Amino acid sequence: xxxxxxxxxxxxxxxxxxxxxxxxxxxxxxxxxxxxxxxxxxxxxxxxxxxxxxxxxxxxxxxxxxxxxxxxxxxxxxxxxxxxxxxxxxxxxxxxxxxxxxxxxxxxxxxxxxxxxxxxxxxxxxxxxxxxxxxxxxxxxxxxxxxxxxxxxxxxxxxxxxxxxxxxxxxxxxxxxxxxxxx
Numbered sequence: 422x423x424x425x426x427x428x429x430x431x432x433x434x435x436x437x438x439x440x441x442x443x444x445x446x447x448x449x450x451x452x453x454x455x456x457x458x459x460x461x462x463x464x465x466x467x468x469x470x471x472x473x474x475x476x477x478x479x480x481x482x483x484x485x486x487x488x489x490x491x492x493x494x495x496x497x498x499x500x501x502x503x504x505x506x507x508x509x510x511x512x513x514x515x516x517x518x519x520x521x522x523x524x525x526x527x528x529x530x531x532x533x534x535x536x537x538x539x540x541x542x543x544x545x546x547x548x549x550x551x552x553x554x555x556x557x558x559x560x561x562x563x564x565x566x567x568x569x570x571x572x573x574x575x576x577x578x579x580x581x582x583x584x585x586x587x588x589x590x591x592x593x594x595x596x597x598x599x600x601x602x603x604x
Contacts, residue, residue: 425601426493430505433588434512437485438519440584441478449583450477450573469565475524476562482513482523483535484550484577487542488585489592494543496596502543504604510535547589551575 440446447455456474458466486509494502510532513519525531541553551574558566577585 424595424598426505426604427508429489429493429592429595429600430508431512433486433489433592434509436584436588437482437489437509438513438516440485441481443584446481446577446584447477449576450570451567472562472565473567476558479523479534480538480554480557483538484542484554484585485588486513487539488547488550488578488589490539491543491545491547492589492592492596496600497602501602501604506536506539506543508604509539547578547585550578550585 442455444452444454490502490505490509493505497505513535514528514531520528520531523531525534538557541557542550545553551571554574554577555566555571558570577583580586
């Protein structure tokens, strides 16, 4: 029996959201562990640090989900790709509190940001994700970017144990099987 694309996308969304919580991913960017603090304590953190951490939280999810979607995009038409991206975004944003956890002011802001980000990534191959990441970091973190991030982002797309590489390879293998692409 063919696996349904919806099942793959639900799994992709969940795994991508978990990568945001992964200490290894944060460690690539110089953190000892994932930052853990609520909105109340964020007020006491330097603005530059909050801007960088907000970008990383959002971008980790977008990069991970895009690493799977880029493979799906090779198998589907533009209309189905649009549905795939909408499904992933809605699946994520249906989690209680996720909009606030990603520091968005509204669901609409979250949808627009994540959709734009995914489209930025799915238009290139995985080995170019670090360039997209760095370009987006320059746009969204303004002058607060850490130049070492370009190398850090490269690690995410070349190291074989990176969640982004694993998601990409797993998605490729899943798509080699019989898939029901109806959403």
